[in-house]
Amino acid sequence: KINCECRKPNTGLFIKAKKEMDIDLNESWMIGDSTSDILAANNLGMKNILINTGLAGRDYKYAIAPDYVFFDLKSAIDWIITDHPILKIKAESFLQKIENKRFIFIGGLARSGKSTWAQILKESLSAKNNNDVHKISLDSWLIPKKDRTEGNIFNRFNMKNINNFIKRVSNQNKKDITIDLPYYDRINRDYSPKSIRYTIKPKDTLIIEGVPALCLDDKDLNKFNFFVEYPENLRKERMMIDYQWRNTQKSDFENLYNERLSDEIPFIHKSKSKADLVL
Structure with missing residues (x-):
C-alpha cells in the first residue's frame, strides 16, 4: 500500500x-x-x-x-x-432548557437509544454554542467481564471512578483537563487497545450517557437530566440482535435478558424519578 x-x-x-x-x-x-x-x-x-x-x-x-x-x-x-x-427537530424544541448547562446526563436501559440522543444533542448544541461539546460514554468505565463480581448493574461499572471524574470536572478552574478514556470492546467485553483523548476546557459542555447516568452523585451540579424510554419488546429485539452479533447463543441471551429483569431494570427505572425530561 x-x-x-x-x-x-x-x-x-x-x-x-x-x-x-x-x-x-x-x-x-x-x-x-x-x-x-x-x-x-x-x-x-x-x-x-x-x-x-x-x-x-x-x-x-x-x-x-x-x-x-x-x-x-x-x-x-x-x-x-x-x-x-425528525429527532433533530425534536431536540431543537428543548434546546433552550439545556444550552447553559455544564452537564447533560442521559440515562435509561441498555439499547434504549441513549447514545443516539447524546449525539443528536451534541450536534444541536455545537451549532449554537461557541464552546466545545463532548459526548462521553459511561461504557469507558465498564468493568471488564473477567474482573466483575456478582451483583447488580452497579457492579458492572466502576461507579467510584465515574463520580471522581464528574467531581474533577465540576471543580475545574481555569486550566484544561486532559483525560484518556478507554473504548470498550463489546465482543471481547474488555477494553480495546487504544484510548480516546478528551481535552476539556472550563466552559465546555459534557453530555454523559450510559445506563447508570442518573444514578451518579450529581448534587449541586449545573445539569439537566434526560431519561430515554423505548418499547420493551423493541428494546429486547435490539438487545438480541446485538448479542447475536457478539456470537451469543439464543438460549444464553434469554438467560442474560432474564437476569437483567432483576439486576438492572428495577434500579434504572427508579432513577427515572431524577429526570427533568423523558424522551
Missing part, C-alpha cells in the same frame, strides 16, 4: 469529490466499518456512522469514537433519511 492523500484517513478523495461534484461536506455523511473511515469523516467535519459489518470498528488503528453506530448499511441509510431529521 502506498502512502497517498487518497487513502483514508487522509482526505484527498473527499476534497476531490467536493470540487468535482459541488458537495457540501458539512451536510454529508460517511458510512464505514473502520476507524480510518470515521477519522477521515471527523477530519472533514462530516457526520459519520460506524456499521457492525466488516471490521465493525475493531481494526483499532486510530483512537476515534463514531457519531453513531448501526447494525448494517440499511439501518444507517434509514437513519439518515428518516429518523435523524
Whole structure:
C-alpha cells in the first residue's frame, strides 16, 4: 500500500469529490466499518456512522469514537433519511432548557437509544454554542467481564471512578483537563487497545450517557437530566440482535435478558424519578 492523500484517513478523495461534484461536506455523511473511515469523516467535519459489518470498528488503528453506530448499511441509510431529521427537530424544541448547562446526563436501559440522543444533542448544541461539546460514554468505565463480581448493574461499572471524574470536572478552574478514556470492546467485553483523548476546557459542555447516568452523585451540579424510554419488546429485539452479533447463543441471551429483569431494570427505572425530561 502506498502512502497517498487518497487513502483514508487522509482526505484527498473527499476534497476531490467536493470540487468535482459541488458537495457540501458539512451536510454529508460517511458510512464505514473502520476507524480510518470515521477519522477521515471527523477530519472533514462530516457526520459519520460506524456499521457492525466488516471490521465493525475493531481494526483499532486510530483512537476515534463514531457519531453513531448501526447494525448494517440499511439501518444507517434509514437513519439518515428518516429518523435523524425528525429527532433533530425534536431536540431543537428543548434546546433552550439545556444550552447553559455544564452537564447533560442521559440515562435509561441498555439499547434504549441513549447514545443516539447524546449525539443528536451534541450536534444541536455545537451549532449554537461557541464552546466545545463532548459526548462521553459511561461504557469507558465498564468493568471488564473477567474482573466483575456478582451483583447488580452497579457492579458492572466502576461507579467510584465515574463520580471522581464528574467531581474533577465540576471543580475545574481555569486550566484544561486532559483525560484518556478507554473504548470498550463489546465482543471481547474488555477494553480495546487504544484510548480516546478528551481535552476539556472550563466552559465546555459534557453530555454523559450510559445506563447508570442518573444514578451518579450529581448534587449541586449545573445539569439537566434526560431519561430515554423505548418499547420493551423493541428494546429486547435490539438487545438480541446485538448479542447475536457478539456470537451469543439464543438460549444464553434469554438467560442474560432474564437476569437483567432483576439486576438492572428495577434500579434504572427508579432513577427515572431524577429526570427533568423523558424522551
